[in-house]
Amino acid sequence: MPYLKESQIVGKMRTTDPRREPVREPTQMRSQQRVDSILDATKTVLAEHGSSNLKVSQIAKVAGISVSSIYQYFPNKSAILAALCDNYLAMFREVVRDAMADKPETISDLISVTSALLDGYYQFVLHEPVWKDVWSGAGSDKNVEAVGDADTLQNTEVIFDGSKHLFLESAQEEAHQKLFLIITWGGKAVDAAIELPQDEGDVLVEHAKAMLMVCWRDELVPLAHPEAVGDLPDVQNGA
Structure with a gap:
């Protein structure tokens, strides 16, 4: 059964447009274009100055709009960062859906898929400086943290929906909960890893x-x- 490999996961994420819906979804094309320009400008400012020094006035200057125009779409800087994070995470949610498109036939297959997703996510975060910078400070921003929590829940649902046939009917609720914990812990491991030197x-x-x-x-x-x-894979070598 052909499953996505780490290199395919990273490649797909890098070729996906990271602009998605903002916290408050615009209803007109012009509004969507304005939101896109705000998020693009935010990425530019983050690349130059980092998230700790991010200012709405800088975003407005790069986007070529007024600060008040930004506040029509986002109530504060935190909401902008949350929207940008959700856009990046939306890319990975798409990859998860693709990875689970062919339902795994065994638990071993499922382990291989989730392991490749973990590797691919780590490599993507590692080599996307803007995303790495924003996500590293996520713990101090409740809006960004909430986006991450929601993303974990969505990925859990996709993975469980594609693999619940592998589990005994009487144990599916327990399997769902434990799968959620595994996905959560994997994400936290990546969070910790990107704070260290790469080796x-x-x-x-x-x-x-x-x-x-x-x-x-x-x-x-x-x-x-x-x-x-x-x-099952050898425990000594990981999943």
Whole structure:
């Protein structure tokens, strides 16, 4: 069964337009274009000055509009950052949907898919300076944090919907909850890894994959149909 590999995941994310709907969705084409220009300008300012020094006045200057025009679409700087984060995460949600388009036939297949998604997400964050900068400060911004939480829930639903047939009917609710935890922990591992020098971050991600493999083996495999387990990856080498 052909599954997306890490290189395909990263490539797809880099060729996807990161502009999506803002926090408050405009209803007219002109409004959408204005929102796009605000988010594009925000990316430019972030690349030059970083998120800690971001000012709405700078965004307005780069976008060629007034500060008051920005406030027609976003109530504050936090809302702009949240919209930009959601746009980036929307790219990854699309990748998750593509990765789950062909439903995995075994738990082993599902582990391979989720492992490739974790690797691909890490590489994407690592090599997108703007996204890395914004997301590194997400813990101090409740709006951005809320966007991340919602994204985790959506990805969990997509992955579970595509794999629930692997689990015993009586255990599906438990499997759903544990899958959510695995996805959450994987995301947190990436959050921690990008704060380290890359060589240390690479090692941390590999450790995370090995630990998550133990979770798969001990917590999720017992909930699966015995014939749907497949050949599990070596725990020593991660998922």
